[in-house]
Amino acid sequence: MNLLILLFLVIFFLNLIPAFAPPTWMVFSYLGLRYQIANVAILAVVGASAATLGRLTLAKLSRVIIRQKILSEQTKQNIDAIREGLQGKRKLTFGIFLFYAFSPLPSNYLFLAYGLTTLELRLIAVPFFLGRTVSYSFWGLTSSAVASKLSIGQGNTLSYLTGYFIATQILLLYVVYLFTRVDWRALFNEKKLKLIPRKPIFPGPT
Numbered sequence: 001m002n003l004l005i006l007l008f009l010v011i012f013f014l015n016l017i018p019a020f021a022p023p024t025w026m027v028f029s030y031l032g033l034r035y036q037i038a039n040v041a042i043l044a045v046v047g048a049s050a051a052t053l054g055r056l057t058l059a060k061l062s063r064v065i066i067r068q069k070i071l072s073e074q075t076k077q078n079i080d081a082i083r084e085g086l087q088g089k090r091k092l093t094f095g096i097f098l099f100y101a102f103s104p105l106p107s108n109y110l111f112l113a114y115g116l117t118t119l120e121l122r123l124i125a126v127p128f129f130l131g132r133t134v135s136y137s138f139w140g141l142t143s144s145a146v147a148s149k150l151s152i153g154q155g156n157t158l159s160y161l162t163g164y165f166i167a168t169q170i171l172l173l174y175v176v177y178l179f180t181r182v183d184w185r186a187l188f189n190e191k192k193l194k195l196i197p198r199k200p201i202f203p204g205p206t
Contacts, residue, residue: 004043007046007050008049010027011024011027012050013054014027014054015050015053015108016054017108018058018108019108019109019172019173021108023106024047024136025136028043028044028136040137041137043136044132044133044134044136044137047132048130048132048136051128051129051132052132055111055128056111056125058108058112058115059115059121060115061115062111062112062114062115066112066115067115067116067118071180074196075180075196078180078182078183078184079184080117081185081187082117082119083117083119085184086117086119090123093123093124094124094126094127095127097110097124097131098131100128100131101127101130101132101135102131102134102135106172107128109172109173109175109176112176113176113179116179116180178195182194182195183196
């Protein structure tokens with residue numbers, strides 16, 4: 001029970017970090033490599049619940065802090081075009097988040113961007129939870145199988161902080177910035193990819 005609580009807390013806080021956090025699938029890879037996991041399914045469900053709650057909290061914080069406190073009114077109206085364009089397209093939203101949850105791709109930036117749109121958070125909870133449950137089970141089982149055949153040093157298990165990782169995180173932060181600059185109304189209505197002027201993204205001094 002203590003292990004499940006610790007696992008929940010670790011994965012929740014990792015999914016709450018907006019950038020430069022190790023991907024949570026590495027936690028399950030680490031557990032599988034270092035320990036004999038008796039029931040991977042239970043750990044996967046607990047981990048997926050924590051990851052979903054953490055990401056939804058991150059999206060909510062993105063909405064409350066970045067959208068309401070930082071973005072200019074013009075930028076908010078521009079991002080609202082995404083909500084208008086995606087309303088009624090639940091299958092598309094479901095599919096995008098299910099794909100991300102199955103993949104090892106970082107999802108923090110996707111949730112940051114989603115939080116800015118003010119779309120309903122409950123729409124993305126189910127696909128993300130399902131995808132994370134399956135992917136965590138996969139990483140736990142795969143790493144356990146590898147550990148039974150190979151001898152892996154503990155120092156190499158979680159060495160994620162590499163130049164590639166840092167560069168990727170910086171690039172994805174820039175992608176979120178570009179997300180706020182795309183003229184979404186022009187994209188949805190005119191099928192043209194344009195950027196809004198740089199200055200209106202953040203409110204000016206009062």
